[in-house]
Amino acid sequence: xxxxxxxxxxxxxxxxxxxxxxxxxxxxxxxxxxxxxxxxxxxxxxxxxxxxxxxxxxxxxxxxxxxxxxxxxxxxxxxxxxxxxxxxxxxxxxxxxxxxxxxxxxxxxxxxxxxxxxxxxxxxxxxxxxxxxxxxxxxxxxxxxxxx
Amino acid sequence: xxxxxxxxxxxxxxxxxxxxxxxxxxxxxxxxxxxxxxxxxxxxxxxxxxxxxxxxxxxxxxxxxxxxxxxxxxxxxxxxxxxxxxxxxxxxxxxxxxxxxxxxxxxxxxxxxxxxxxxxxxxxxxxxxxxxxxxxxxxxxxxxxxxxxxxxxxxxxxxxxxxxxxxxxxxxxxxxxxxxxxxxxxxxxxxxxxxxxxxxxxxxxxxxxxxxxxxxxxxxxxxxxxxxxxxxxxxxxxxxxxxxxxxxxxxxxxxxxxxxxxxxxxxxxxxxxxxxxxxxxxxxxxxxxxxxxxxxxxxxxxxxxxxxxxxxxxxxxxxxxxxxxxxxxxxxxxxxxxxxxxxxxxxxxxxxxxxxxxxxxxxxxxxxxxxxxxxxxxxxxxxxxxxxxxxxxxxxxxxxxxxxxxxxxxxxxxxxxxxxxxxxxxxxxxxxxxxxxxxxxxxxxxxxxxxxxxxxxxxxxxxxxxxxxxxxxxxxxxxxxxxxxxxxxxxxxxxxxxxxxxxxxxxxxxxxxxxxxxxxxxxxxxxxxxxxxxxxxxxxxxxxxxxxxxxxxxxxxxxxxxxxxxxxxxxxxxxxxxxxxxxxxxxxxxxxxxxxxxxxxxxxxxxxxxxxxxxxxxxxxxxxxxxxxxxxxxxxxxxxxxxxxxxxxxxxxxxxxxxxxxxxxxxxxxxxxxxxxxxxxxxxxxxxxxxxxxxxxxxxxxxxxxxxxxxxxxxxxxxxxxxxxxxxxxxxxxxxxxxx
Numbered sequence: 025x026x027x028x029x030x031x032x033x034x035x036x037x038x039x040x041x042x043x044x045x046x047x048x049x050x051x052x053x054x055x056x057x058x059x060x061x062x063x064x065x066x067x068x069x070x071x072x073x074x075x076x077x078x079x080x081x082x083x084x085x086x087x088x089x090x091x092x093x094x095x096x097x098x099x100x101x102x103x104x105x106x107x108x109x110x111x112x113x114x115x116x117x118x119x120x121x122x123x124x125x126x127x128x129x130x131x132x133x134x135x136x137x138x139x140x141x142x143x144x145x146x147x148x149x150x151x152x153x154x155x156x157x158x159x160x161x162x163x164x165x166x167x168x169x170x171x172x
Numbered sequence: 173x174x175x176x177x178x179x180x181x182x183x184x185x186x187x188x189x190x191x192x193x194x195x196x197x198x199x200x201x202x203x204x205x206x207x208x209x210x211x212x213x214x215x216x217x218x219x220x221x222x223x224x225x226x227x228x229x230x231x232x233x234x235x236x237x238x239x240x241x242x243x244x245x246x247x248x249x250x251x252x253x254x255x256x257x258x259x260x261x262x263x264x265x266x267x268x269x270x271x272x273x274x275x276x277x278x279x280x281x282x283x284x285x286x287x288x289x290x291x292x293x294x295x296x297x298x299x300x301x302x303x304x305x306x307x308x309x310x311x312x313x314x315x316x317x318x319x320x321x322x323x324x325x326x327x328x329x330x331x332x333x334x335x336x337x338x339x340x341x342x343x344x345x346x347x348x349x350x351x352x353x354x355x356x357x358x359x360x361x362x363x364x365x366x367x368x369x370x371x372x373x374x375x376x377x378x379x380x381x382x383x384x385x386x387x388x389x390x391x392x393x394x395x396x397x398x399x400x401x402x403x404x405x406x407x408x409x410x411x412x413x414x415x416x417x418x419x420x421x422x423x424x425x426x427x428x429x430x431x432x433x434x435x436x437x438x439x440x441x442x443x444x445x446x447x448x449x450x451x452x453x454x455x456x457x458x459x460x461x462x463x464x465x466x467x468x469x470x471x472x473x474x475x476x477x478x479x480x481x482x483x484x485x486x487x488x489x490x491x492x493x494x495x496x497x498x499x500x501x502x503x504x505x506x507x508x509x510x511x512x513x514x515x516x517x518x519x520x521x522x523x524x525x526x527x528x529x530x531x532x533x534x535x536x537x538x539x540x541x542x543x544x545x546x547x548x549x550x551x552x553x554x555x556x557x558x559x560x561x562x563x564x565x566x567x568x569x570x571x572x573x574x575x576x577x578x579x580x581x582x583x584x585x586x587x588x589x590x591x592x593x594x595x596x597x598x599x600x601x602x603x604x605x606x607x608x609x610x611x612x613x614x615x616x617x618x619x620x621x622x623x624x625x626x627x628x629x630x631x632x633x634x635x636x637x638x639x640x641x642x643x644x645x646x647x648x649x650x651x652x653x654x655x656x657x658x659x660x661x662x663x664x665x666x667x668x669x670x671x672x673x674x675x676x677x678x679x680x681x682x683x684x685x686x687x688x689x690x691x692x693x694x695x696x697x698x699x700x701x702x703x704x705x706x707x708x709x710x711x712x713x714x715x716x717x718x719x720x721x722x723x724x725x726x727x728x729x730x731x732x733x734x735x736x737x738x739x740x741x742x743x744x745x746x747x748x749x750x751x752x753x754x755x756x757x758x759x760x761x762x763x764x765x766x767x768x769x770x771x772x773x774x775x776x777x778x779x780x781x782x783x784x785x786x787x788x789x790x791x792x793x794x795x796x797x798x799x800x801x802x803x804x805x806x807x808x809x810x811x812x813x814x815x816x817x818x819x820x821x822x823x824x825x826x827x828x829x830x831x832x833x834x835x836x837x838x839x840x841x842x843x844x845x846x847x848x849x850x851x852x853x854x855x856x857x858x859x860x861x862x863x864x865x866x867x868x869x870x871x872x873x874x875x876x877x878x879x880x881x882x883x884x885x886x887x888x889x890x891x892x893x894x895x896x897x898x899x900x901x902x903x904x905x906x907x908x909x910x911x912x
Contacts, residue, residue, distance in 0.1 A: 040432060040452075044452065047450065047452040051450050051451055056394070056398035057390070057392065059530070059531070059580070060532065061531075061532070061615065062615045063614060063615055063616075063846075064846050064848060066846060066847035067530060101390060110386075110389050110390055113385065113389035114385050117382055117817070118389065119385050119388035119389060120250035120817060120821055121249055121250030121530070121531075121578075121579060121580050121581040121582075122384065122385075122387075122389075122393050123530040123531045123581055124530050126390075129390075151855060156530050156852060157581060158820060158821045158823070158825065158827075158828075159821070160853075160855045161820070161860070161861060162817075
């Protein structure tokens with residue numbers, strides 16, 4: 025059994041130590057807001073926060089989580105900045121298919137926590153998640169709005 | 173003319189024949205059986221099919237709390253159709269769209285509202301069902317009024333409605349729809365109800381917020397991949413490296429069977445599978461399996477042979493001497509070439525493309541105690557998936573329930589593509605294990621089996637007169653399109669419209685034209701891919717038109733304007749896009765950080781019209797696109813915000829494909845396994861996108877796809893203007909660009 029702190033709750037998980045956190049969240053714990061896209065840290069759909077850092081959970085093994093605090097999209101509105109990000113996403117009607125947007129919101133929230141007023145360069149550096157619907161410009165506009 | 177276009181009027185019977193003969197794909201039903209099953213039972217309550225889109229109870233559940241559930245004929249996959257349907261029905265029903273919950277309806281004849289068939293594709297949804305869905309809303313409102321009149325013992329004419337409430341102004345009485353719904357649905361619908369005067373629209377033509385954005389911004393939206401049923405096993409697969417080969421031996425079966433959580437190991441058509449108590453365990457196990465596969469044929473293009481490659485396929489298309497069939501012909505082409513002052517010739521080619529939608533495909537199959545089957549699966553055509561599922565399960569279609577969740581992107585990905593879908597595997601595994609099974613393809617297995625946009629080839633020749641004006645155009649297209657593969661029985665001629673669209677039907681008044689199509693089938697699974705034949709053909713045609721302009725010493729904008737002489741609609745669009753970009757200037761000119769140039773293109777996809785200008789520079793041998801200006805005329809619209817978002821989204825896919833994308837076959841195997849080996853557009857390459865909607869009032873056209881086809885040629889033409897390099901083989905990444 026591995027003990028995890030996720031969204032302020034304690035979980036005991038029974039899985040192989042090399043199981044990616046992504047699949048622990050989705051299949052073992054039923055937290056399906058975090059998405060599987062590529063499994064190789066290319067797309068960012070699986071982005072969660074580990075101690076507040078945006079992290080691609082497909083590359084985090086269960087054994088490596090340790091006592092780091094995990095935050096997923098399910099708890100993002102409990103965070104003040106996360107709530108602002110979500111409101112900006114809604115106000116600017118960012119999502120299309122929406123599949124990448126959990127990861128985008130998590131990446132944006134982590135960015136704004138560290139850099140409350142990001143430049144375009146900061147946004148380009150931090151917001152590297154793929155969006156096949158091409159909502160990149162709407163995402164950047166929403167990040168700016170959430171920062172305002 | 174697209175054979176599915178409203179107006180081309182294939183009969184329902186024709187379509188059902190197509191289902192039986194082609195779309196259900198050999199693997200399954202004999203033609204006659206398919207037709208009978210798709211039409212429903214021959215006797216009993218289901219025997220008399222309703223006129224699609226008329227039975228209010230099939231579409232609307234009106235709840236006491238004032239919310240409305242709309243069972244939509246269409247699946248939502250990012251295109252905003254759920255919101256659009258709520259706007260259209262809500263406008264006439266007199267209920268704000270925000271009060272709707274929209275779900276994709278189960279299979280059933282009520283939902284065949286796309287010219288007698290049902291599909292979410294071809295940019296058909298809104299334009300084909302707009303009148304029907306308005307009428308449905310108006311009919312439902314009329315039922316509410318009549319139910320209220322009976323309840324209040326007044327005349328219908330004394331009643332009005334407002335936001336889901338029937339009002340009797342004289343007495344101040346008000347009855348919410350939720351209280352009337354049960355009575356209302358017992359009344360005979362009045363088909364002749366008047367529709368609202370468009371002058372008084374409150375929701376149609378407004379940028380109504382999408383119904384799903386909050387759920388999609390908070391992780392609450394549920395896709396196929398998120399679904400779970402009690403007691404289900406998770407399955408992962410390993411596909412044969414070459415399509416068409418089969419597993420012959422598992423060298424380490426016992427070892428893999430002993431891995432943690434493994435339930436069972438299975439051989440499937442063209443694949444092996446492991447069922448386990450979690451997907452990760454299933455995947456680790458199936459990837460540990462040492463599988464021997466049957467041998468592919470050594471050579472040839474009739475199968476995915478051991479030496480099959482994109483190069484050999486392209487060479488076969490180029491080498492064909494078959495004259496093919498005429499797709500478009502006018503005037504005296506031979507005479508015009510005989511008199512030509514100059515002849516221009518060029519070959520154009522485009523690669524196979526993957527859909528690369530972000531949600532990997534999955535399916536759940538569950539056999540019920542009564543022997544019926546439930547399937548949860550991403551799909552764009554529920555009735556066809558029902559028919560194929562039934563065949564795989566050995567059941568009549570009526571015993572298969574299809575659940576169609578929201579799609580994490582589709583772009584044409586979710587039609588039935590033989591080995592290109594996981595649901596047959598889920599059904600076979602559920603049958604074999606006696607448990608519900610969820611099959612999820614890893615991203616790598618998805619890149620291995622996604623059906624692909626066909627590799628394509630066209631040869632162009634133009635005759636120019638002494639003034640540099642094109643007098644004749646001849647185009648030879650060789651290959652295969654998805655309509656010919658999957659809907660061949662709907663085709664009136666041997667010409668596959670999905671192979672030649674974008675080469676035929678162009679608006680330019682070149683007096684002598686001859687376009688032909690020669691079919692050479694691909695051995696791989698081919699697909700519909702956002703804007704289908706237009707995705708490469710407009711790139712070819714509009715690039716070649718710039719070559720013609722260059723050969724004749726003409727400016728590309730001026731030449732197009734001259735060739736559009738007869739069409740005010742197209743001239744308006746061309747003028748609009750020039751104005752949007754600050755006036756036409758081809759360049760090269762000095763821009764921020766270096767030299768830039770602009771390219772122009774027009775396209776007429778899916779009943780809509782576009783004019784596009786791209787601004788490009790070259791950095792480190794690569795194209796950088798800075799701005800895209802798109803003037804878009806779909807005739808008329810329902811939601812301007814969604815239309816603009818869709819045009820931008822389609823433009824990004826066009827940009828991504830022309831810059832980077834290609835599925836390359838070598839030795840019978842695809843060379844892309846994931847996004848690292850199949851690059852798609854990232855933020856760093858995202859230009860500014862400027863979209864203007866021009867409502868010409870022409871019949872309503874499509875929206876989801878038409879933004880795409882103008883983008884690749886506008887970029888290619890800009891590169892030619894900047895560097896002098898005319899790229900005729902896509903994608904651009906295969907060519908090292910010279911400095912401007």
